[in-house]
Amino acid sequence: MAATKDKITRPRGVAPRPQRLLGHGLVALRGVWPAIALICVMLAAWQAISSAGLVEQYVLPAPWDIAKAMVSDAGLFWTASIPTLTAIIVGFVISILIALPIAIGMVYSPLLQRAIYPLLVLSQVVPKVALAPLFIIWFGFGTAPKVFMVVLIAFFPLVVDAVVGFQAARPESLMLVRSMGASRWQAFWKVRFPWALPSIFAGAKVAITLAVVGAVVAEFVGADNGLGVVITQARGNLDTVTVFAGIGFLSIIGLALFAIVSVLERVLVRGSRSGRSFEAAGSL
Amino acid sequence: MTPNDTAALRSYVEFDEVEKSFATKGGKVAAIEALSLTVDEGDFLAIVGPSGCGKSTLLLALAGLTTPTNGTVSLKGRTIAGPVTEAGVVFQNAELLPWRTALENVLLQAEVRKLPKGSLTERARQLLADVGLAGFEDHYPDELSGGMQQRVSLCRALLHDPSILLMDEPFGALDAITRDQVQMDLQNLWLKSRRTVMFITHSIEEAVFLADRVIVLSPRPATIAADIRVDLPRPRHVADRGSAEFTAYVNEIRDEFGKLGIFSDRDPVSR
Numbered sequence: 001m002a003a004t005k006d007k008i009t010r011p012r013g014v015a016p017r018p019q020r021l022l023g024h025g026l027v028a029l030r031g032v033w034p035a036i037a038l039i040c041v042m043l044a045a046w047q048a049i050s051s052a053g054l055v056e057q058y059v060l061p062a063p064w065d066i067a068k069a070m071v072s073d074a075g076l077f078w079t080a081s082i083p084t085l086t087a088i089i090v091g092f093v094i095s096i097l098i099a100l101p102i103a104i105g106m107v108y109s110p111l112l113q114r115a116i117y118p119l120l121v122l123s124q125v126v127p128k129v130a131l132a133p134l135f136i137i138w139f140g141f142g143t144a145p146k147v148f149m150v151v152l153i154a155f156f157p158l159v160v161d162a163v164v165g166f167q168a169a170r171p172e173s174l175m176l177v178r179s180m181g182a183s184r185w186q187a188f189w190k191v192r193f194p195w196a197l198p199s200i201f202a203g204a205k206v207a208i209t210l211a212v213v214g215a216v217v218a219e220f221v222g223a224d225n226g227l228g229v230v231i232t233q234a235r236g237n238l239d240t241v242t243v244f245a246g247i248g249f250l251s252i253i254g255l256a257l258f259a260i261v262s263v264l265e266r267v268l269v270r271g272s273r274s275g276r277s278f279e280a281a282g283s284l
Numbered sequence: 285m286t287p288n289d290t291a292a293l294r295s296y297v298e299f300d301e302v303e304k305s306f307a308t309k310g311g312k313v314a315a316i317e318a319l320s321l322t323v324d325e326g327d328f329l330a331i332v333g334p335s336g337c338g339k340s341t342l343l344l345a346l347a348g349l350t351t352p353t354n355g356t357v358s359l360k361g362r363t364i365a366g367p368v369t370e371a372g373v374v375f376q377n378a379e380l381l382p383w384r385t386a387l388e389n390v391l392l393q394a395e396v397r398k399l400p401k402g403s404l405t406e407r408a409r410q411l412l413a414d415v416g417l418a419g420f421e422d423h424y425p426d427e428l429s430g431g432m433q434q435r436v437s438l439c440r441a442l443l444h445d446p447s448i449l450l451m452d453e454p455f456g457a458l459d460a461i462t463r464d465q466v467q468m469d470l471q472n473l474w475l476k477s478r479r480t481v482m483f484i485t486h487s488i489e490e491a492v493f494l495a496d497r498v499i500v501l502s503p504r505p506a507t508i509a510a511d512i513r514v515d516l517p518r519p520r521h522v523a524d525r526g527s528a529e530f531t532a533y534v535n536e537i538r539d540e541f542g543k544l545g546i547f548s549d550r551d552p553v554s555r
Binding site: 172173175176177178179180182186190194269271 | 375
């Protein structure tokens with residue numbers, strides 16, 4: 001009963017904004033602890049299996065050894081991370097810069113939509129990994145083929161979700177600002193773009209994780225530096241600990257980038273669009 | 285001055301032989317047919333009609349948001365050829381932007397029109413207070429009830445002091461009790477300024493309660509079936525709805541609908 005009482009002490013919708021943000025943070029923390037607990041249990045089981053000598057060290061090294069390698073070789077991994085991270089971020093930003101104008105064009109021009117949409121689908125039907133060797137032939141072993149791969153893999157969810165977002169604005173809302181004498185420019189920035197933001201961010205979250213995949217795939221196929229190269233070389237030496245440590249660093253990069261996009265979303269997307277109210281979150 | 289000119293000056297709003305048809309798969313469907321109507325300045329005009337009869341199209345034509353297929357709509361003698369920016373528009377759904385607080389939603393009107401925000405912020409707060417929303421300025425739409433949202437929408441429509449208020453079934457989505465309250469709020473705001481109002485509704489009681497003049501539209505294609513002046517003293521109160529005069533007006537309008545075959549007895553099984 002005490003828990004129920006706690007919940008109703010905050011009157012509906014009266015909390016000032018800073019408290020609401022803090023509330024979101026606490027709710028998020030409360031939300032992740034089961035996941036953290038499960039991960040800990042799994043790591044412990046893994047450690048137990050490895051320590052008991054049930055599997056060979058070169059097949060499945062112990063998580064503790066991997067963690068030690070990640071710390072002791074942190075400098076090496078960090079140096080290798082920079083080109084990978086650069087490719088991911090540059091590719092992701094280019095994807096956004098390409099995807100948003102295409103989406104806007106498709107929303108405002110049905111002709112453009114009919115012309116571009118089949119091409120978009122085609123670009124995704126072609127197995128992108130199979131294109132990686134081509135990019136190396138065209139752009140060499142530097143950053144360019146990686147960026148190209150990241151863009152190719154990341155821009156599709158961005159375009160698709162942005163198109164959905166730009167079409168989400170209610171026609172009545174657009175009529176309303178027209179009756180206020182709004183220009184097309186104003187109608188876009190005051191209504192269409194903010195309506196599209198949640199959808200754009202949904203696409204961006206998918207795209208940022210795919211961007212990591214794109215960069216690593218490009219590095220696997222052929223590159224002169226990056227975490228993917230470290231992993232490939234370690235695999236050649238049957239140095240499984242380094243392979244796992246590299247995967248660990250890639251996961252950290254992926255998580256961090258996803259978190260940055262999520263934080264940006266929380267800052268930029270104000271108000272609730274689909275019943276995602278803080279009352280609902282607070283009653284968890 | 286020709287008689288035509290004086291007529292144009294006298295009538296604030298004029299629909300002249302307005303026709304509107306839509307292309308559908310089955311061919312052209314006429315929504316409005318040769319409809320002519322004039323509205324005087326300061327009149328509270330209500331338009332009632334069965335659903336889908338083109339009431340909203342009339343309002344959108346006056347707002348300059350849709351163009352009639354034939355005929356013209358004019359405001360103060362000028363033919364409407366684009367969005368009428370001196371109007372304030374309220375739609376059936378409040379159409380508040382979910383990422384803006386109540387106050388920011390009202391001030392959208394000032395931002396789009398590039399009006400001075402400083403002085404209008406005061407006016408916006410005053411308008412919100414007038415409809416009982418003092419203290420809710422910084423609330424987001426999802427924290428407000430449907431009735432509160434529609435009041436914010438009304439404040440937004442009034443912020444720039446429009447010469448004409450266009451309302452398209454604004455209270456249609458509200459429950460009966462909220463609806464009564466918001467109708468009172470609207471009447472009180474209107475009594476302060478007496479601007480011209482065109483109010484679309486499908487509720488006969490709402491039309492009689494609010495309006496000076498009620499236009500009854502026929503089913504599609506819409507024509508004017510009746511034009512009734514409501515001479516009830518103002519301010520009108522919710523309790524007045526039980527009065528003999530009020531009921532007489534409601535019945536008169538209901539009879540008009542009956543004549544149009546809207547309330548014909550239908551066999552409930554064959555429906």
